[in-house]
Amino acid sequence: MPSHIRYGDFLREATLQEHEVSYNLLTPVPQRDASGNDLPCQAPPVALRGKDISRLLGPYVGTRLVYQLRAVLPLGLYLAIFQILVLRQPVMDAAIVILGMMAVILGLMLFMEGLRLGLMPFAEAIGDQLPRRLGLAAVLFVAFTLGVGVTFAEPAIGALQTVGALVAPERAPYLFALLNLWTTPLVLVVGGGVGLAAVAGTMRLLYSWSLKPFLYLSLLPTLALTLYCANDPHLSTVIGLAWDCGGVTTGPVTVPLVLALGIGIAASAGKGDTSLSGFGIVTLASIFPVTGVLLLGLILKLSYSQAEVMALIAANAQVSAASPASWFETTPWLEIRGGLQAILPLVLFLFMLLKGVLRHGLKDRGIVLYGLLLCQLGMIVFNLGLSYGLAKLGGQSGELLPSAFTALDGLAGTPLYPYVTGLAIALAFAFLLGFGATLAEPALNALGLTVEDLTNGAFRKSFLMYAVSTGVALGVGIGVFKVVAGVPLFWLLIPAYGAALLLTLVSDEEFVNIAWDSAGVTTGPVTVPLVLAMGVGLGGAVKANEGFGILALASIGPILTVLLSGLWVRYMSRKAELQEQVSQAEASS
Amino acid sequence: MSQTRELTVLTDVALITCIVQRGNADVIVKAAQEAGAQGATIHFGRGMGVRERLGVLGVAVNVEKEIISIVVSLEQADRVFKRMYLAGNLDTPGMGIMFMKRLEKVATYIPHDILKKLEKRG
Numbered sequence: 100m101p102s103h104i105r106y107g108d109f110l111r112e113a114t115l116q117e118h119e120v121s122y123n124l125l126t127p128v129p130q131r132d133a134s135g136n137d138l139p140c141q142a143p144p145v146a147l148r149g150k151d152i153s154r155l156l157g158p159y160v161g162t163r164l165v166y167q168l169r170a171v172l173p174l175g176l177y178l179a180i181f182q183i184l185v186l187r188q189p190v191m192d193a194a195i196v197i198l199g200m201m202a203v204i205l206g207l208m209l210f211m212e213g214l215r216l217g218l219m220p221f222a223e224a225i226g227d228q229l230p231r232r233l234g235l236a237a238v239l240f241v242a243f244t245l246g247v248g249v250t251f252a253e254p255a256i257g258a259l260q261t262v263g264a265l266v267a268p269e270r271a272p273y274l275f276a277l278l279n280l281w282t283t284p285l286v287l288v289v290g291g292g293v294g295l296a297a298v299a300g301t302m303r304l305l306y307s308w309s310l311k312p313f314l315y316l317s318l319l320p321t322l323a324l325t326l327y328c329a330n331d332p333h334l335s336t337v338i339g340l341a342w343d344c345g346g347v348t349t350g351p352v353t354v355p356l357v358l359a360l361g362i363g364i365a366a367s368a369g370k371g372d373t374s375l376s377g378f379g380i381v382t383l384a385s386i387f388p389v390t391g392v393l394l395l396g397l398i399l400k401l402s403y404s405q406a407e408v409m410a411l412i413a414a415n416a417q418v419s420a421a422s423p424a425s426w427f428e429t430t431p432w433l434e435i436r437g438g439l440q441a442i443l444p445l446v447l448f449l450f451m452l453l454k455g456v457l458r459h460g461l462k463d464r465g466i467v468l469y470g471l472l473l474c475q476l477g478m479i480v481f482n483l484g485l486s487y488g489l490a491k492l493g494g495q496s497g498e499l500l501p502s503a504f505t506a507l508d509g510l511a512g513t514p515l516y517p518y519v520t521g522l523a524i525a526l527a528f529a530f531l532l533g534f535g536a537t538l539a540e541p542a543l544n545a546l547g548l549t550v551e552d553l554t555n556g557a558f559r560k561s562f563l564m565y566a567v568s569t570g571v572a573l574g575v576g577i578g579v580f581k582v583v584a585g586v587p588l589f590w591l592l593i594p595a596y597g598a599a600l601l602l603t604l605v606s607d608e609e610f611v612n613i614a615w616d617s618a619g620v621t622t623g624p625v626t627v628p629l630v631l632a633m634g635v636g637l638g639g640a641v642k643a644n645e646g647f648g649i650l651a652l653a654s655i656g657p658i659l660t661v662l663l664s665g666l667w668v669r670y671m672s673r674k675a676e677l678q679e680q681v682s683q684a685e686a687s688s
Numbered sequence: 689m690s691q692t693r694e695l696t697v698l699t700d701v702a703l704i705t706c707i708v709q710r711g712n713a714d715v716i717v718k719a720a721q722e723a724g725a726q727g728a729t730i731h732f733g734r735g736m737g738v739r740e741r742l743g744v745l746g747v748a749v750n751v752e753k754e755i756i757s758i759v760v761s762l763e764q765a766d767r768v769f770k771r772m773y774l775a776g777n778l779d780t781p782g783m784g785i786m787f788m789k790r791l792e793k794v795a796t797y798i799p800h801d802i803l804k805k806l807e808k809r810g
Contacts, residue, residue, distance in 0.1 A: 117770075145741045147781060152745065154780045159748035216747065469747055 167207045170539045171625055175200050175488075177535060178496050178629075181528055186499045187515065192491065199488020206481025207624060209473045214355065217470020220461060221449045222356045226363020228457045238364060239298045241452065245360055246294030246384070247287070248445040249353045252478070256286060256441075259347055259631065266635065271336035272408045273399060274647075277392075278340070280415055281399065288395045289344050292388030293353060299387075300380030301361045310379045310612055314603055317383065321390045322593055324397075329589040333405060334396050338588050339647030341392035345385035346650040347627055349619030354381055354542070382615035385654065434486055438479030446471055485628055493629040497636025497646065500525050501583065505641065522583070526576050532633075533575030533653060536626040537568040543617075550613050557668055558613075566664045567617045567657040574656030575630060578649030582637050588648040595655045602662040610665030617661050618654040626653075696803065698794040702765040706756040707735065708776050708784035713754035719775030720758050723768045729757045738782050749782035759794060 130138040147155070179190050190196060222245075229238050250256060259278070268275035277285055299313060325341075328334040361380050403411070453459055461467050504514050504521025514521055537543060546567075547560035581591060603611050630649050638646025706716060710732065717728040735753045739746035760768050769788055777783050 142737070142741050144743055145738075145781060147742070147745065151781050154777070155742075155745055155748050155782055158777075465744075466747055469744070 163208050163212055164204070167204045167211070170623075171200060171204050171207070173539060174532075174536055174625060174629065175492065177532065178492050182496055182499060185515075185524060185528070186502055188499050188502070190492070191495060195487050196492050197488075199484045199486070199491060201488075202480050202484030203488050203625070204484075206477045206479070206484050208477070210477030210481055213470045213472070213474030213477050215470065217467050217472075217474050218356060218446075218449075219359060220463075220467055220470075221446075221453065222359040223363055224459060224461060225449065225453060225457065226360040228453075228459050229360075230364050232457050239301060242297040242301050242357075242360060242364070243294035244448065246297035246353075246357060247290035248448050249356050250290035250293045250348055251286060252441045252445045253348065253353055256289070256347060259285075259344070267639065268409075268412045272405055272412065273333050273396060274336040274340060276403075276408050276412060277337065277396065277399065280411060281395070284395060285392065288391035289348055289388040292344075292386075292391040293348050293357070293384045296380060296383035296385075296387045297357050297361065299383050300357070301364050303379055304361055304364070309608055310382065310615065311603060311608070313379070313383060314386075314611070314615065315600065317386045317390070318596060318600060321386060321393070322596055324390060324393045325589050325592060328393055328396065329587060331400070334400055335587060335589075337393065337396035338592075339651065341389045341396065342588070342592060342651030342654075343631065343647045343649075344392050345389045346619070346654045347631075348388050349381050349385045353384060354619070357381075357384065379612055379616065381619040382612075385619045434482035435479050438475065438482045442471075442475045442478050446474075481624070489625065489628045490632040493632030494636035497633035497638075498640045500528065500579070500633075500637055501640045504583075525583070526580060529579040529633075530572045530576040533572035533630075533656075534568045536629065537571040537657075538564060540623045540626065542623055543567055546613075546617060554609065554668075557672055558665070562664065562668075563613075563617070563661065566660045570618075570657030570660035571626075571653045572656070573660070574653035575649055577656075578630075578634065578652040579637065581648060581652065582634060582646050583641050585641075588651070591652060592648075592655065595652070595659065599655060599658050599662065602659065602666070606662055606665055607669065610662060610669075614658050614661035614665060617657045695795060696798055698796070698798075699792075700762040701791040701794045702760055702762055702788050703791050704756075704758045704760060704765070704769055704772065704786065704788045706758075706772055706776065706778075706784060706786035707733070707753050708756070708778075709750040709782075710752040710754050711750070712776060712784070713756050716772050716776045717756060717758075719771045720756075720760075720768050723771040724764045725758050725760055725768050727758070731755050731757075742782055746782075753784070759791070762790070 127140050127142075129140070132138055182188055182190055225241070225245075229241060233241070266275045266278055268279075302308070303310070303313065325338055328338055328341075357380055399408075453461065502514065503516055503524045504518050506514055516524060543564055544560075547563045550558050550563050551560045577591060580586070581588060603615075606614070627650065630653060631647075634646035634649040636646065704720075706713075708716060713728075713730045717725075717730070720728060731754070733753045733755050734751055736751065739749045739751060742749065756772075758768065758772075765788060769786070772786060773779070776786070778786060
């Protein structure tokens with residue numbers, strides 16, 4: 100026994116048992132074939148113990164789960180706590196809602212990972228290869244088709260269809276018909292809008308056009324169309340849906356996929372390096388669908404009278420009542436079918452494009468396949484969670500919210516608070532919901548970082564995040580007020596967009612891009628269904644015609660706040676420069 | 689007025705390089721700094737090999753890597769090396785690899801007061 104041990108040696112033995120192994124023993128011995136040539140080495144697969152597998156998968160699953168938990172959990176808790184403490188109502192079907200929320204988290208987790216591993220490599224490979232093999236016209240055609248396909252895959256689009264079932268047909272026949280009988284044309288029109296936006300955005304990237312003329316040219320006709328529809332009592336119900344569609348389209352699938360394609364195309368043309376490349380497509384993708392849906396409503400109005408639509412709805416209701424719903428039209432099969440419809444055609448289209456037209460293989464085929472499987476699985480689970488969790492919870496909150504300030508049938512002791520206090524509570528609830536949901540949206544963090552980089556720190560990340568969140572919060576608050584007070588949506592939309600256009604005129608190109616994109620980027624897969632369902636539930640409870648439009652206002656809110664804060668930043672930096680010049684002049688004199 | 693510039697060369701230095709999956713570097717650098725490392729350089733890279741060998745489980749390994757370079761004194765080298773190994777969970781498949789190499793000489797800015805102190809002692 101040695102009487103002295105170095106403390107370092109003791110620590111080494113106690114904490115880490117360090118062994119030395121020669122690497123020579125681990126590397127393969129070169130093999131030769133009969134004629135003496137070296138054979139290529141083939142590394143054998145690693146045999147893993149169960150412990151290794153769990154240690155490998157633990158952090159992989161954990162980080163992704165936490166990422167989604169952080170976005171979803173606070174919102175769900177906020178809604179539930181508000182309902183229990185302020186509205187004094189228990190959460191109905193609490194167990195189902197909780198399971199649904201868990202499905203949302205799990206579904207989003209699987210889907211986002213699948214998107215990263217499966218769909219994105221596809222889009223990038225196509226964006227990279229496309230311009231090398233095909234002419235500009237064909238490239239733009241593919242961009243358009245992809246835009247349409249991607250819209251079908253958007254999880255938030257499913258929310259629109261779920262929410263559509265909550266609209267009362269007798270109060271808003273055209274709206275009901277659009278959402279329930281003409282669902283496919285509706286999604287097609289929205290997809291067409293996104294497709295056109297992809298085309299316009301790619302052209303913009305290729306030729307480095309300014310975003311401003313695009314905004315004027317696309318918004319002015321849309322606003323005019325809105326004004327026209329507003330004067331028609333039947334069509335005015337469609338306005339809310341149309342403008343909400345703009346927010347819905349720019350979700351977690353559309354944005355990265357269309358961006359990957361657009362940037363890929365621009366990069367192979369040698370134009371992808373401007374700092375703002377990519378911005379702008381999202382904006383256009385949230386304006387064009389609005390025009391499309393308004394036009395679809397107009398066509399519907401011109402081809403069917405109100406009585407005919409009511410008859411069609413009644414006939415449809417009879418058919419569905421008479422024939423017991425076939426197995427694939429009941430939950431959960433309906434959601435599963437929806438999930439399959441969303442992903443499979445998109446994947447097939449991309450695959451055929453890559454194999455048939457471009458004749459280009461994919462790297463890591465196994466991993467891409469795994470990603471696509473995850474995408475598919477995630478979409479199905481998310482769809483289930485949407486119906487049972489998010490839509491249910493949002494709908495409940497919306498229905499119960501009016502009990503704060505008005506008497507509700509079947510609820511004793513309502514109104515809970517005097518009218519003004521109650522309304523203030525309801526609006527504050529909506530404001531905080533919008534603020535929290537936006538701040539929790541992962542996309543906003545990414546946008547904030549980009550913006551800070553672009554402006555060399557003049558526009559702080561947190562400043563942008565708060566500007567956007569405040570904008571969304573104001574939008575949601577005003578939206579709830581609009582539904583409760585029955586203010587026609589165009590009264591709010593037209594001045595807001597008018598102001599945004601004016602601000603655009605005087606703002607720098609950079610801020611215009613950031614501001615208009617911030618709206619689309621931040622209305623993500625959790626916020627959208629929650630706000631939509633809340634609006635429709637609220638509309639039903641206060642007997643308004645429809646509860647759409649909150650999302651539209653939540654989109655214009657951040658545009659205004661970011662444009663304004665952009666002007667403020669510019670004003671402050673000019674003032675600082677002036678002061679510097681003055682002090683320099685003083686110093687030199 | 690010309691000033692003679694001096695070059696002080698550090699000896700007894702080792703370089704620790706640690707390659708881990710993107711996003712893991714910060715934890716490891718923090719552990720290294722707590723163990724006495726002065727600073728670290730991180731750059732991005734892409735790796736291949738282990739992902740293919742892990743088969744299906746390869747999806748859990750990010751091909752995008754962060755490469756940490758840390759210059760340490762020989763005295764602290766083993767200690768920093770071990771702390772980094774533990775902080776990075778490098779005993780898990782696919783987590784990364786690290787190695788250490790003796791450096792012949794290193795030169796950088798050395799604070800004036802420290803140089804003086806050393807001179808006095810020497």
